[in-house]
Every structure is written in C-alpha cells, then in structure tokens.
Amino acid sequence: MIFACRLIIFDGKGYNFLLGTIEEQPPRGDGAPMPHPFHNHVALVTGASSGIGHSLAMQLAKHGAKVGVIARRRELLEELVNSIRSAGGVAAFATADVGRRDETQAAVAEIRRQLGPIDLLIANAGVGTPTLLEPLNIRDVEKMFQVNVLGTIYAIEAVLPEMVSRKTGRIAAVSSLAAFKGLPGESGYCASKAAVNAYLEGLRIQLHGRGISVTLACPGFVKTPMTEINDFSMPFLLSADQAADHVLWAIRRRKKMHRFPRRMSWIVRLTGLLPDWMIARGMKSYGEKPPMNDLG
Numbered sequence: 001m002i003f004a005c006r007l008i009i010f011d012g013k014g015y016n017f018l019l020g021t022i023e024e025q026p027p028r029g030d031g032a033p034m035p036h037p038f039h040n041h042v043a044l045v046t047g048a049s050s051g052i053g054h055s056l057a058m059q060l061a062k063h064g065a066k067v068g069v070i071a072r073r074r075e076l077l078e079e080l081v082n083s084i085r086s087a088g089g090v091a092a093f094a095t096a097d098v099g100r101r102d103e104t105q106a107a108v109a110e111i112r113r114q115l116g117p118i119d120l121l122i123a124n125a126g127v128g129t130p131t132l133l134e135p136l137n138i139r140d141v142e143k144m145f146q147v148n149v150l151g152t153i154y155a156i157e158a159v160l161p162e163m164v165s166r167k168t169g170r171i172a173a174v175s176s177l178a179a180f181k182g183l184p185g186e187s188g189y190c191a192s193k194a195a196v197n198a199y200l201e202g203l204r205i206q207l208h209g210r211g212i213s214v215t216l217a218c219p220g221f222v223k224t225p226m227t228e229i230n231d232f233s234m235p236f237l238l239s240a241d242q243a244a245d246h247v248l249w250a251i252r253r254r255k256k257m258h259r260f261p262r263r264m265s266w267i268v269r270l271t272g273l274l275p276d277w278m279i280a281r282g283m284k285s286y287g288e289k290p291p292m293n294d295l296g
C-alpha cells in the first residue's frame with residue numbers, strides 16, 4: 001500500500017484535513033459468484049425514506065430480499081414500497097419515530113406481520129446537526145441521542161429476542177467515521193455515533209456463539225439530504241448507492257466494523273494524532289458558523 005499524506009487546509013470553510021494517497025480497495029460489490037445470502041430473507045431498514053436507507057432498501061430488494069422499511073414520512077415510504085413491488089419485489093412499510101420505543105416496537109411488529117421474522121436489521125435512521133457553543137443547543141443534542149442512539153437500541157430490542165430464539169440473524173447499524181474523533185462544532189453528533197459503536201461492540205461480544213452477527217458500518221461523507229446543507233468541501237464524497245454497497249458488503253461478510261471510504265477513514269485516524277490547536281484553527285470558521293439544518 002502506497003501511503004503518503006499531506007496536510008491540506010480548506011480555507012474559508014475552515015476544515016483541516018490530512019489527505020492521503022492510499023491505494024483504495026473499492027467495495028468488492030455484492031455480485032460475487034456465490035448465491036446472494038439475502039435472497040428471500042426479511043430485511044428491515046430504518047430511515048429508508050431518503051438517502052442511504054433508501055438505497056439500502058432498493059439494493060436489498062434487487063438481491064431478492066423481502067424489505068421492510070421504517071421512517072416518519074409515510075408518502076416517501078409508500079413510494080419506495082410501490083417501486084419495489086412494481087419491479088416484482090416484496091416490501092412493506094410502517095411509520096415510526098424510532099426515538100420512541102413504543103412506535104418502533106409497533107412498526108417492527110407490523111413489518112413482521114406482513115413479511116415474517118426479521119433476518120436482517122439495518123438501524124440506519126439518524127439525524128445530524130452541529131453542536132453550538134453560545135448558547136449550547138442541548139435540545140438538538142438530546143434529539144441526536146434520542147434518534148441515533150436510542151433509536152438504534154429500540155430497533156435492536158424489537159428484533160433481537162426472535163433472532164436469539166431462532167439462533168440466526170444479522171444486526172447492523174449505520175454509524176459514522178465521526179464516531180472516532182470528537183470534532184469542534186460536532187461534539188453531539190460524534191458522541192452519539194461513538195455511543196452507537198460502543199453499544200454494538202458490547203452486544204456483538206455478548207452474542208458470540210449465538211449465530212447472530214453484529215456489523216458497524218462507518219461512512220465518511222455521503223451525498224444525501226443530510227449533507228446537502230453543507231457549504232464546505234466534503235472529501236471523498238460517496239453517493240448514497242456507493243455507501244449502500246459498502247454497508248451491504250460488510251453485512252454480507254459479517255464484518256465487525258467497516259470504515260469507508262478508506263482514504264477518509266485514514267484522514268480521521270490521522271486527525272486523531274493532531275494537536276488540538278491545529279484542529280481548532282482549521283475548523284475555526286466551521287465552529288463559529290456551522291451550517292444548521294432542521295432536525296424535524
């Protein structure tokens with residue numbers, strides 16, 4: 001592997017990145033010669049009304065999975081399910097705010113009623129907004145923990161007992177490379193994803209030997225509605241389809257953790273070695289005037 005890195009300062013938008021020249025292994029695709037392991041399996045994707053979750057649902061359907069989708073926006077879920085069905089696939093939807101335990105339980109029960117026992121859960125629903133300093137926007141931080149952390153845990157709760165009793169299943173969460181470094185102006189989001197990683201890691205070890213795999217997929221920047229508000233350069237930006245490819249590749253191989261794209265993952269690792277003053281200086285304008293979106 002060729003590995004040479006240089007520090008690039010994205011001035012104006014205030015981001016510092018270590019950019020690496022690293023031979024990148026693309027996701028090896030899910031079209032390998034083996035029969036597709038998701039065929040006829042019931043796959044449940046939360047946060048499937050847009051972005052990565054939408055691409056995951058479409059790709060799973062293409063691989064022959066029966067796809068259950070959950071999010072809050074009914075019309076978008078309906079559209080997604082209709083397009084899967086009109087292509088000959090099997091799909092069902094249920095609406096829920098995954099940050100609400102009762103709604104998540106009810107939505108998963110509805111999907112199970114329509115499609116059968118869940119073989120694969122991808123807890124993908126998530127929200128992200130900057131963490132402000134003056135004043136501290138605690139409600140936004142609470143919302144990120146409610147959806148990103150508890151939403152993931154509630155979805156797992158809704159499928160796990162059945163997987164344990166059937167001694168089979170796959171659980172995955174779409175976390176983030178942000179889990180690996182607390183960044184100024186993003187501490188709430190980074191902390192929520194770090195919590196997801198720690199939870200799933202512990203769960204994975206606890207489930208050892210029970211036939212259930214636990215996979216953490218940690219993307220860098222992906223072009224979705226979540227990032228369209230960003231007015232700074234997003235290195236190694238992936239499309240939602242590319243991100244979904246990566247996620248499914250990792251789940252299929254029962255990977256513990258997949259960080260992607262590889263070059264962005266190295267940048268995050270190397271950023272962890274930088275002194276605080278350098279990161280603070282590089283992200284000064286971001287920290288002072290972050291792009292704000294509406295958490296809904």
Ligand SMILES: NC(=O)c1ccc[n+]([C@@H]2O[C@H](COP(=O)([O-])OP(=O)(O)OC[C@H]3O[C@@H](n4cnc5c(N)ncnc54)[C@H](OP(=O)(O)O)[C@@H]3O)[C@@H](O)[C@H]2O)c1
Nearest residue numbers: 047049050051052071072073097098125126221222224226
């Ligand atoms: N885009 C990136 O650069 C990036 C990078 C790393 C990780 N991620 C992670 O990837 C995941 C998907 O994000 P995305 O980029 O695809 O963004 P997105 O297009 O905004 O999708 C977010 C999805 O989550 C759903 N959602 C949000 N809050 C919800 C709630 N309370 N209950 C149920 N569903 C909810 C949304 O549906 P409704 O609004 O219809 O509920 C939507 O389907 C997130 O976990 C995000 O943190 C994204």
